[in-house]
Structure formats: C-alpha cells, structure tokens
Amino acid sequence: MTTRRGFIGSLMTVAATASAAPPVSDDGRKKIRIAVLGGGFGTNFQWHEHPNCEVVAATDLYPLRRQRLRDTYRCDSVYNSFEELLRTRANDIDAVAVFSGAPDHVKHALMCFDRGLHVISAVPACLTLEDAEKLRDAKEKTGLRYMMAETSYYRQACIYARRKFQAGEFGKIFYSELEYYHDGERDKMVADKTSLYYNPDGSNSWRQGFPPMLYPTHSLGLIVGVTGERIASVSSLGWGDPALMEKLRANAYDNPFSNEFASMRTAGGNMVRCNVF
Ligand SMILES: NC(=O)c1ccc[n+]([C@@H]2O[C@H](COP(=O)([O-])OP(=O)(O)OC[C@H]3O[C@@H](n4cnc5c(N)ncnc54)[C@H](O)[C@@H]3O)[C@@H](O)[C@H]2O)c1
Structure with missing residues (x-):
C-alpha cells in the first residue's frame, strides 16, 4: 500500500x-x-x-x-x-x-x-x-x-489494528468481520433532492440504485489494510424493499438491493464476513 x-x-x-x-x-x-x-x-x-x-x-x-x-x-x-x-x-x-x-x-x-x-x-x-x-x-x-x-486504510481503528497485526500481537487472523454502513436519506432530503442521490441540479446522481457490492472498498479496506490479504472468492446475498425505496424499482443498474452481505475467502485461505448496507 x-x-x-x-x-x-x-x-x-x-x-x-x-x-x-x-x-x-x-x-x-x-x-x-x-x-x-x-x-x-x-x-x-x-x-x-x-x-x-x-x-x-x-x-x-x-x-x-x-x-x-x-x-x-x-x-x-x-x-x-x-x-x-x-x-x-x-x-x-x-x-x-x-x-x-x-x-x-x-x-x-x-x-x-x-x-x-x-x-x-x-x-x-x-x-x-x-x-x-x-x-x-x-x-x-x-x-x-x-x-x-481508499480511505479505510487511514481510519484510526485500521491503523491501530495494522500496527498490532504487524507486531504479531494478533497471532493468525483466520476470520474477520467487515462492515460499512452508509447513511441513507430522510424523507425531506428526497422531497428537496438534497441528498447524495441527487446532482446539484436535482437530476438523479450515479448513486441511485447503485449495487452495494460494486463498491465494497470501505469494508475490504479494513482487511487489506490490516493483513494485506486479497479476496479470492465471494458468495453474496442481497436484500432490498422496492416498496419502500423508489430507487430500487427502476435504476440504471437494474439493481433491487440496498443491502448486501457476502461470505468471502482470502487468498491466504481465511474467512471473511463482509456487509455493505
Ligand atoms: N470515503 C471515500 O473514499 C469516499 C467518500 C465519498 C465519495 N467517494 C468517491 O468519490 C467520488 C466522488 O464522489 P461524490 O460524492 O463527490 O460524487 P458526485 O457525483 O457528487 O461528484 C462527482 C463530480 O464530478 C463531476 N464531473 C463528472 N464528469 C465530469 C467532467 N467530464 N468534467 C468535469 N466534472 C465532471 C460532476 O459534475 C460531479 O460534481 C465517487 O466515486 C465516490 O465513490 C469516496
């Protein structure tokens, strides 16, 4: 890195x-x-x-x-x-x-x-x-x-864990849980089109309906940034409620999910549970 x-x-x-x-x-x-x-x-x-x-x-x-x-x-x-x-x-x-x-x-x-x-x-x-x-x-x-x-690498918790790992204080890490929960929108933000899901001119931004697991970097940065391992295989499930979120009923990505969970294996053979919600 x-x-x-x-x-x-x-x-x-x-x-x-x-x-x-x-x-x-x-x-x-x-x-x-x-x-x-x-x-x-x-x-x-x-x-x-x-x-x-x-x-x-x-x-x-x-x-x-x-x-x-x-x-x-x-x-x-x-x-x-x-x-x-x-x-x-x-x-x-x-x-x-x-x-x-x-x-x-x-x-x-x-x-x-x-x-x-x-x-x-x-x-x-x-x-x-x-x-x-x-x-x-x-x-x-x-x-x-x-x-x-990628910014997770520079989070204080990540820096702290990286140093501990590099000093050998964790021993072998065979299982990690990674989570990145992005803020959503309040009704007023949708009505005013002031959230990140809108461009400054009120048009839809690229974030409308963006599939969470196409942007897992803030979660993954927490393992890549600590052990340096890469992800070798992934199996993922998604959840979304189109009745609740208009952006899931139609979007540029044809994506129905607002939250995704994945089981992953690192190149070093270790297990990872990763959420992007
Ligand atoms: N923690 C993080 O690492 C973190 C946090 C927020 C955003 N991001 C990333 O940063 C990027 C930007 O995020 P954002 O929220 O500012 O997105 P955004 O869509 O609000 O802003 C992108 C800007 O790029 C400009 N742009 C696009 N094409 C252009 C062109 N041809 N010429 C001039 N300007 C052009 C747009 O006008 C727009 O204002 C995203 O990819 C996002 O994933 C990372």
Missing part, C-alpha cells in the same frame, strides 16, 4: 521529465502539479497544503462546485469540463485527482494515461473485470502511476 506522501515522493523523479518547467519547492525538489476533477468529495483533500505539491487546475460540471474547488484549493484555473481542462492544460500538469462519479472513473483515468498523466482515483477503481483489465493494461503500458484513494 502506498501512502499519500510516498505517492508524492515517488512522483518527484517523473515530474522532472514533464514538458513545461515545473515549479520548485523550498527544498529544491520539483513540485507535483495536480489537477482536480470533481468538486464534491474531491474537495476533501489537502494537496495544496503539501510543500511539494500544487493544485494548478480544477474542474466540475456545476458552477457551485467549481466555486468550492476554487475556495478549497485556492486555485483560479477552474474549467467547465474535464475535457476542456485536458485540452488546455495537459502539458503543464503532472497528475490528476479523479473524483468524478464511480461509473466514470475508468474513462477519466484512461483519458489521463493517454496524455501521460499520473492518476489518483476515488474508489471504486472500476465496476467490471473488463474495465479492471483495461486500467491495468494502460497503467502497465504507459508506466505511469495509479493510486486508489
């Missing part, structure tokens, strides 16, 4: 080969020039606070979110679309923080790789095995860096 600081450190040598002369920080090292795509969760980071990093451009489709990007990163080069940003700025940025909606991550990461830009992407990395292969192939072909911004 690469730390954020490690990621930035590892980009230092690569930045030196970028076409336009990159800025230099007080310690004489090249600064990483990052562009941020997405003014929702994408405004929750601190790249602009790092001495070896600069947010040089940002973009969102919605004006309010462009303003949030401007305010958060103190960056005035804000574009109306990612396409426009790349057309204008691809030659003087080193990396892109991809914080668009989950179904767009692969498309946007590939656009970055195509232009020689490193990527840090919000989770989930992708939604299908085909897209996972495309992502891996592009990353290997270009030799560029790809970092997945």
